[in-house]
Amino acid sequence: MLTRPPADQPLAGAAARVHRMEVVALAASRCAALLNVVVALTTGAGRGEAFGPVVVLAAVLLAESTALVWLSWRRGGLSPTAGVADLLVGCAALAVNGLLVSGVDVHTWGFFAYPYTLVASCAMGLAFPRPAQVVAGSLACAVVYAVSDHAAGGQPLWNAVPNAGSYLGIAPVVWAVARQLRRLAAELDEERARSLATARREAVLKERAQHARLLHDRVLQTMETLSRGAWIQDPWMRDQVRAEAGWVRWLVENGPEAEEVHDLGGALRALAQERTRRGLRVTVRFPPPPAGDFGAVPGAVADALLAATHEALTNVSKHAGVDRASVRAAVEDGVVVVTVVDRGRGFDVSATPAGIGLTQSIRARLTEMGGEALVESEPGGGTCVELRAPLTDTGLVP
Numbered sequence: 001m002l003t004r005p006p007a008d009q010p011l012a013g014a015a016a017r018v019h020r021m022e023v024v025a026l027a028a029s030r031c032a033a034l035l036n037v038v039v040a041l042t043t044g045a046g047r048g049e050a051f052g053p054v055v056v057l058a059a060v061l062l063a064e065s066t067a068l069v070w071l072s073w074r075r076g077g078l079s080p081t082a083g084v085a086d087l088l089v090g091c092a093a094l095a096v097n098g099l100l101v102s103g104v105d106v107h108t109w110g111f112f113a114y115p116y117t118l119v120a121s122c123a124m125g126l127a128f129p130r131p132a133q134v135v136a137g138s139l140a141c142a143v144v145y146a147v148s149d150h151a152a153g154g155q156p157l158w159n160a161v162p163n164a165g166s167y168l169g170i171a172p173v174v175w176a177v178a179r180q181l182r183r184l185a186a187e188l189d190e191e192r193a194r195s196l197a198t199a200r201r202e203a204v205l206k207e208r209a210q211h212a213r214l215l216h217d218r219v220l221q222t223m224e225t226l227s228r229g230a231w232i233q234d235p236w237m238r239d240q241v242r243a244e245a246g247w248v249r250w251l252v253e254n255g256p257e258a259e260e261v262h263d264l265g266g267a268l269r270a271l272a273q274e275r276t277r278r279g280l281r282v283t284v285r286f287p288p289p290p291a292g293d294f295g296a297v298p299g300a301v302a303d304a305l306l307a308a309t310h311e312a313l314t315n316v317s318k319h320a321g322v323d324r325a326s327v328r329a330a331v332e333d334g335v336v337v338v339t340v341v342d343r344g345r346g347f348d349v350s351a352t353p354a355g356i357g358l359t360q361s362i363r364a365r366l367t368e369m370g371g372e373a374l375v376e377s378e379p380g381g382g383t384c385v386e387l388r389a390p391l392t393d394t395g396l397v398p
Contacts, residue, residue: 023077025122036119037058041112065120068123079127083137093113094144094145098152099148121170121171122170142167145164223248264294264306278317280317280323283326290331296331304369304371305389308365309338315385321345325342334390335390337388340384345379349375
């Protein structure tokens with residue numbers, strides 16, 4: 001069911017135009033209803049003692065209609081509350097008008113509240129969101145009219161049924177048309193929003209592709225050249241440049257979204273597939289839930305762990321001398337643990353300069369979140385890198 005949004009939520013696009021059109025339709029229907037009153041008063045001008053009070057009643061209807069249209073224009077539409085108030089005014093007008101006139105004046109100029117409320121009932125179709133409300137309001141007008149007509153003219157109630165039934169055909173039709181227009185407007189706005197979002201994404205992807213080409217053609221090629229040649233004498237620094245070049249290449253090929261991790265498990269599998277395509281066969285294992293459920297891992301923690309895992313696999317490719325590695329991830333006692341294992345040549349951890357195994361930046365990133373990176377290795381015995389981080393980082397304390 002389509003309902004009118006709250007007044008503090010401004011509309012835009014097709015929906016706003018439809019609601020403005022509804023206000024215009026309300027104003028037009030009220031002008032037509034009041035025209036019936038003017039014609040009735042002109043016809044019966046000066047007739048009988050009831051003419052004065054009837055003019056006062058007409059003035060009240062004019063004031064109420066003016067206020068209703070003005071408020072609806074200010075609010076951008078006709079609210080259900082205003083619709084209820086207008087219905088009560090219409091029913092009261094029928095009852096009062098029936099008490100003021102009698103005899104032959106009932107079905108001539110005197111009982112102008114009937115044609116007025118008949119046309120004015122369009123407001124219910126614009127104001128009420130549910131069809132049951134529209135039907136209930138229409139029935140209320142029909143019943144009040146029938147009783148008022150019977151009291152004023154003394155005719156049997158069944159004689160008023162044909163006229164009373166007219167109320168049931170106006171407001172429901174207006175409601176159905178307004179509902180369809182609102183639905184079409186909402187669909188148009190949604191389609192427009194999707195088109196704009198698609199255009200923005202395409203523009204961003206185009207810009208990213210341009211940046212990726214610049215990185216690939218200039219920065220990445222320079223870094224890879226430096227890492228392969230004799231330009232850098234320090235072996236550790238040369239390895240560091242090679243590792244960073246691999247990271248930049250991975251970022252260029254996978255896009256900036258690779259940095260925005262939302263699912264640690266899926267990201268680790270994607271990283272394993274990327275490494276497998278490069279010749280390092282990586283197997284990924286997760287225990288069954290709850291230990292293998294990573295839905296509660298914050299994005300910042302997952303991002304740090306993924307970056308560290310990427311670095312560890314880069315070191316396997318560069319130093320281990322094997323083409324296989326395994327990655328295991330699990331949540332253990334509120335701590336996310338990612339383990340990278342290879343059965344390569346290994347190295348002496350105590351004799352290795354700080355930074356080998358994992359760069360200082362990755363270590364620092366894990367430390368900032370209360371985590372750590374542990375490296376176990378020995379010559380000929382392979383290497384095990386254990387990455388640990390709590391489920392809440394320093395910026396996401398619950």
